[in-house]
Amino acid sequence: MNLLEELTFGSNGLIPAIIQDAQDNEVLMLAYMNKESLRMTLESGFTHFWSRSRKCLWKKGETSGNTQEVLAIFYDCDADTLLVKVRQKGPACHTGSRTCFYRQYLAGEQEP
C-alpha cells in the first residue's frame, strides 16, 4: 500500500494528525502533515510536521529533545485524518505539560 496516495490531503496540502501515547492512549496533540513531512515521518520513524504559523517542516523534539517515536499509523474512513501512536519522550507540549490538552472546559462555570 502506498500510504501517500491513499490519503486525501486538504486544499492547503495538509492532513491533520492526532498524536496518541501508545502506552496509555492519552491524546497528546494534534498537528498537521504535508506529503513531505509524512514521508520524513515514515522514513525516519519519528514524527515530522508542517508548521502552519512558521511555514516550515519541523521534527517534533528537534530543539527540545522531546521526540515522538512512531509505533503505529492509522487513518480514518475518509482517509483525511491520521492517528499516530507514539512513544513520547518527555512532555509533548511546549508548555511542559505532558499533553497539549491540559485545559478542561467545565460546564456550569459560565454559560457558553
Added chain:
Amino acid sequence: MNLLEELTFGSNGLIPAIIQDAQDNEVLMLAYMNKESLRMTLESGFTHFWSRSRKCLWKKGETSGNTQEVLAIFYDCDADTLLVKVRQKGPACHTGSRTCFYRQYLAGEQEP
C-alpha cells in the same frame, strides 16, 4: 469561562474536534465544529458538528442512533483543537466499525 470566546476557529470558521471514548480512551473520530455546532453540543450534551461536504449542521447519531454523550471537553495549548470525551452508543463509524480509524498502515508492506 466563555469557551466559545476562548477558542481560535480557523479561517473557515471551524475547529477540529477529536472524539475519544471516555472509558478506554480509544480515539473514535475527528470531525469539525463551528460556533453554532459547539453551542448545540454544550447545550444538549451530545456532539453536533458541521459537515464540510454537506455544508450543514448534524447531530452525531441523528439517523443511526449512535449518539455521543459528552462527558468532558478539553482544548489544546493553541486553543485551536478540541478533545471531547464521550460515551459512545453503538459504533462511531458509518461503516459499522467501532472507530473510524480501523485501517492501519503497516510499514514494510511497500515503501511510501
